[in-house]
Amino acid sequence: MMISFIVFLFGLAFGSFLNVCIHRLPKGESIVKPRSRCPHCGKPVAAWDNIPLLSYLVLRGRCRNCQKSISPLYPFVELLTGLLILLTYRQFGFTAEFIKFSVFGMLLLILIFTDLQERIIPHAVTIFGIFLGTSISWLVPVEGAASTWLLHRMGFFPPTWEAESFLASVAGMILGGGSFYLVGTVFYYLKGKRKDYLGFGDVMLMTMVGSFLGMSLTLLTIFLGSLLGALIGVPLEYTTKRFHGYEWPFGTFLGVAALFSSFGGNAVIDWYLRVSGLS
Ligand SMILES: [Zn+2]
Incomplete structure (x- = not known):
């Protein structure tokens, strides 16, 4: 219990750093310096006013200097990051999986919010990812039943599980990035305006997702992300004037779907194979 709480606090601190990334990376600014400043008056935020969650509550969401309100998105991102790290710890303990899925989750959180706020998916984040x-x-090990099957069909047998896992990661990249690149290109030729449908940021995002999750979970991510986009986007677009012709952040939907797939994806795939009689 005590360890869980400390892990959660670490998550909150990482959340503070994620906020810096979310607000600075789309502008091409450094994420190391200068120190955090109030977005309104530009006064540097003192260390004691920069404690995750607490400072926001104590200051009632206002800058100590100019009293203008600070976006609730800051504490929200901190809370989400804390919960993400806690969930990852509860699922994996202190293992290599814990590192993999906490870092992957945090990269996704950054991209979910940069796409939501600025419609930007920074290449610095995706290339690093x-x-x-x-x-x-x-x-x-990256789940690789599908990619291993494909390799065997081509007469290639990976010598070790590490090689198999690496090839599963590469196969996920090709599937994730490739399918989005293909769809984008088709739209480009059909409509001559690819940028309106899928930006290259989405291609990079799905390449990153593929490298972490492998082919099956990447497919699930594309399916769930599109479903989520349709469920939220279509009704709003047709019922609310504000959202008429709105540019939907597809990367945000894909990011949420990838987060879900990292934790619950295998359970969904197992369930699907069971009810469809495939396994
Ligand atoms: Zn201020």
Whole structure:
């Protein structure tokens, strides 16, 4: 119980850093310095006013200097990050899986909010993620039933589980990034305006997701992300004037779906295979 609480506090602190990434990376600013400033008056935030969650509550969501209100998104991101790290710890304990899925989850949280707020999926985050996803596949096996089956069909047998896991990660990348690139290209030729449908950020995001999750969970992510987008986007677009012709952040839906797939995806796939009689 005590350890869970300390893990949660660490998560809150990481959440503070995620806020910095979310607000600075889309502008191409440094995430290391300068110190956090009030978005209204520009006064640097003192260390004691920068305690996750607590400072926001104590200051009632206002800057100590200019009294203008601070977005509730800051404490929300801190809370989400705390819960993410806690959930990952409860599921995996202190293992390599814990590191893999906490870092993956935090990268997803950054992209969920940069896409939601600015419609930007920074390449700095996705390229770092792709590098990390493929590297950590040598430590934590990536689910690869489908990619291994494909390799066997082509007459190739990976010599070790590490090689199999790495190839599963690469296969996930090709599936995730490739399918989005293909859809984007088709739209480009059909309509001559690919950017309106799928940006290259989405391609990079799905390449990253594929490198961490492998083929099956990447497919599930695409399916759930599209479903979520349709369930939320279509009704709002047709009933609410404000959302008429709204540019939906597809990356946000995909990010939420990828987060879900990392924790509950295998259970969903097992359930589907059972009810469909495939296993
Ligand atoms: Zn201020």
